[in-house]
Amino acid sequence: MAERAQYVTLGVADELFAAPVEKVQEILDMQPIARLPQAPSTLLGMIDVRGQGIPVVDLRLVLGLPPASDTESTRIIVLALAGQDGDLRLGLRADRVFEVTVLDDETLDPPPVVSGAWAGHCIAGIGRRNGRFVTVLDLERLLGPFQDASRAA
Template sequence: MAERAQYVTLGVADELFAAPVEKVQEILDMRPIARLPQAPDTLLGMIDVRGQGIPVVDLRLTLGLPSAPDNENTRIIVLTLAGQNGDLRLGLRADRVFEVTILDEDDLDPPPAVGGAWSGHCIAGLGRRNGRFVTVLDLERLLGEVETITQAA
């Protein structure tokens, strides 16, 4: 039997999202973030992780949701993504992190084709966990613009 894909489930507002566990390096408590001048709203700034500067993106703002203050559940998920010039390490600010889990079924449903301006380009697919929909993020697409931004900074 093949191993089932594992995901880190995270919450943003009232929604449940998932990131493939193999892309997650570590999960950090919220910490001070050094702001970058003239950076887009979604790019919160930089954090130091063991001597390496890691850009941090606000998942709420990236998904078009209103910003929210940090609280005791806010986390930074440090990811390693395949970038155009090799691996890119990136922090993702989420309201909370739940667990590492498998989804109820291995196959993801494709994003709905609703047309118009919404393309679902940042969604790898929809899964289910305990009867709730889980939106599995296509992290490379969702955060691809960050690579361009941080290289220009």
């Protein structure tokens, strides 16, 4: 039997999201972030991870949610993404991280087709975990605009 895909589940506001575990390198407690001048509002700045500068993006702002203060649950998920010019390491600030898990069903539902203006392009699919909807993020599409910014940093 094939192994089922595993996901890191994370919370932003009251919503439950998931990232494929193979893209997650590590999960860090919140730490000071060095701001970058004239960076887009979603790009919080840079952190140092074992001598390497990693840009950090606020998932709340990327998703169009209002900003929130850090809490003791706030985490930075360090991701390894496939970029056009090779791999990209990027930090993603989330309100909280829950667990590494499999979803209730290994098949994801496609994003709903609601209107042409919202195509759900940054959603890999919709799953369920313990009866709750889980939005599985397409991290490359969601964070693609930051690939150029991280190369410039």
